[in-house]
Amino acid sequence: MQIENSNEWNNWIENAIASRNIKQYEYKNFSNIQEICSSNFGKVYRANWNGFHGHLVLKSFYNLSKTTLKEIVHEIQLRRQIDFHNNIIRFCGIVTENNPKYFFLVMEYADSGTLKNYLKENFKNLTWNDKFDLAFQLVHVVSCLHDEEIVHRNLHSNNILIHQKNIKLANLGLSKRIEEASDPQSIGIIPYVDPKSFTRKRNKDNEIEVYSLNKKSDVYSVGVLLWEISSGRPPFDNEPYDIALAMEIFSGRREIPVSCWDIEPDNRQTMRQITSDIKKIEYETIEANDVNCDEMVIDDHENVVVDNDHVEENIEKGVVNEDHNYDEEMAVEEEHEIEVNDDNINELIELLSFMKIEEEKHKILEYLNEHNITSRLIFNFISTNQNDSNSLVILGRFNHLGIETEINEQKAYELYQDAVNLGNVYGMRYLAYCYEHGIGVDVNKQQTFELYQKAADLGNAPGENNLGYCYDYGIGTSVNKEKAFELYKKAKEQGLIIAKYNLAQCYLEGNGVDEDPDTAFELYKELAHENYPDGVERLGYCYQYGTGTNIDLRKAFELYREAKKLGSISGMTMLATCYHDGIGTNSNKKKALKLFEEAAGYEYNEAQFNLACIYDTGEGVNKDNKKAFELFKKLDESEHPDAICYLAHYYLNGIETSVDKRKAFELYQKSANLGNLTAQYMLATLYGTGEGVDKDIKKAVELFNELAENEYPNAMIKLGYYYQHGIGTNVNEEKAYELYKRAKLLESSVGNDIEKDIERIFSKYEQGSDDDQDEMESSRKKKRKKRNINNE
DSSP: OEEOOOHHHHHHHHHHHHTTSSOEEOGGGEEEEEEEEEOSSOEEEEEEETTEEEEEEEEOOSEEOHHHHHHHHHHHHHHHHHTTOTTBOOEEEEEOOSSGGGOEEEEEOOTTOBHHHHHHHHGGGOOHHHHHHHHHHHHHHHHHHHHTTOOOOOOOTTSEEEETTEEEESOSSHHHHHHHHHOTTOOOSGGGSOGGGGOOEEOTTSOEEOOOOOHHHHHHHHHHHHHHHHHSSOTTTTSOOSHHHHHHHHTTOOSSOOGGGOSSGGGSOOHHHHHHHHHHHHHHHHHHHHTTGGGOOOTTSOOOOOOTHHHHHHHHHTOOOTTOOGGGSOOOOOOOOOOOOHHHHHHHHHHHTTSOGGGHHHHHHHHHHHTTOOHHHHHHHHHTOTTSHHHHHHHHHHHHHTSSSOOOHHHHHHHHHHHHHTTOHHHHHHHHHHHHHTSSSOOOHHHHHHHHHHHHHTTOHHHHHHHHHHHHHTSSSOOOHHHHHHHHHHHHHTTOHHHHHHHHHHHHHTSSSOOOHHHHHHHHHHHHHTTOHHHHHHHHHHHHHTSSSOOOHHHHHHHHHHHHHTTOHHHHHHHHHHHHHTSSSOOOHHHHHHHHHHHHTTTOHHHHHHHHHHHHHTTTSOOOHHHHHHHHHHHHHTTOHHHHHHHHHHHHHTSSSOOOHHHHHHHHHHHHHTTOHHHHHHHHHHHHHTSSSOOOHHHHHHHHHHHHHTTOHHHHHHHHHHHHHTSSSOOOHHHHHHHHHHHHHTTOOOOHHHHHHHHHHHHHTTTSOHHHHHHHHHHHHHHHHHHHHHTO
16 A cells, blocks of 8 residues: 555544544454455455444555545545435544554445345345335435535446445445546446546647536436336446447437436436436325226226336336426425434334334334434434433334344343333333344243233233233243233223234134124224224225125225225235235236235235245246245245145145155144144145155044044045045945035035045935035035125
């Protein structure tokens, strides 16, 4: 490394450190230093710092010249103007020691690398909403730069990073400024650069004039990046980025026509206009989802068909309405930081006490946005206010959810423990959750139960509800449905809305109380009136299946759609099911697939299972057993009984894996233990054939008997076959006939080999009495009628 005389800028940095405007780090306190990339200007390393469990980035420079130091100082000054923005990599401080070898900028670490690599590796798994979020974050952060009169001038997908699925600008144009200071005629990464800079004009003194990159140059780069986000590939990615390509672009060549890419800067939009456009697209998306336009009939006109794919086309093409008066639109509100106080923390605590844990990150960010508080501001407040137990809890949530810091489960656990030591009941909830799920500590269900018990004893409604949950599912205690019901009821009387939901579930399923669909329906109606998302979804369920009310499939569909709008992932999944099966609406496999993918992105098991089944069957999508297999494997870890049954089928038949009948048997056994009847049927079948397990006809008969008692038709057929032929039991053709008859009433499908035996038995017993025939025909009619209702 070379270093020039640069006392002026060195002094500035030293003064900033002395006045604590910049944090100074010591190199010796970093460990596990690994190079992650390099450029023309220096190298970038990932490292751990003492006292911080996550990673930080160390950015070095090959030539620490006066110019480089000057631009580093300029970068730091710019960051002071815009550092509040969550989509900019945070500047943490500097490593500076007497030896220039140890001069580094210390930066926030982005866990998913560059935008370019992120799109390359993850594009197939990104939903439209994911791409929209990336696009909106990009235009928003660049718009904020322009509002602060900062021009980046070097936007491309290799210096935009991704952290926790969010856009992060790596710098504010530092490398470009250093490059230009060294070589005023440098161009940059050609496809992203304003083509105006490709030409060189001479002034009246015959001197070459270099085009000065400006805000409209950033607009051009953003247009290219929007195209890259929507298409998943860099522009002109199969061609060399050379002067020939530069001249073709200058002559008008584009990947597609985009208004941001006009050769004349004056014809390009401003970043405010682009932000407004993106918001407009979001509004159109919501409107298109809110109104089922593809099936709406107005008066007697033809159906109006609207394809939501036009929204993606809009963002690719940068479509704008020239008649819009953008000055009148609220494109980006300026952020004014306000002082955070204990009231904000207490309000957050109260808000979270009514939320499901999986909804909390969204609700925290929503609260901060509504109160015009940046996540960094509140993070700093709670970090320096750790004598307050509520602040400890919120700081724990930030560490747990990765808000303004990397996810650190161990730190979150310790903070909850500190809050509990101060008697905080909210801390008890989260500490119990840690013990239940092994977050930052080993799983200890007994500790979970005791902490919820302690919170409930203090009269805390969430504690009572969670204690009820423990009794409901046997977490750290024996299952006691009656006790669970009483605790849900007690918490509900304190106004806890999630307890009302759990109480309704008890009435619906008859858990701890007599089954009462009418009361369940009324409670779901109350929850829907209170806009409780999952309550709205359950009300839709009632209308779909006629629980406590008449079947109304259209009403069910509308309620699922409303639940989805309110943020219910289960509502989104049920809406997808409606589109897939044509329940209350026209069948639309494409729309169903998008909704299943979106819900699956929230790690919602039922959505992931449905998605796996779609890939397994190839309905509305190219059949992809590999994707299905991976999803079924993932769901096995979550102990999803139906997915485990499918996974066993894959191992049994060697689909996307080697045939492993022993593994298949074990998976069927696991699924059966979790209540899956198909798995129990297959388990009995394997005992009967001796595949994957020692042959045990007695065990097979026992399992088929259990299934027959549960009205499982195919088990009745198999059991009837065993009785008919004396397999594992005495021959009893009359018993076989009764089982076959019951199976027929349930419309079982059977194999050809058994069909002949059934025909012979029915012939021998004259196919039953006339009453039997009438009963079977009546059953078939009822089945057909039910199917017709479900498809109205």
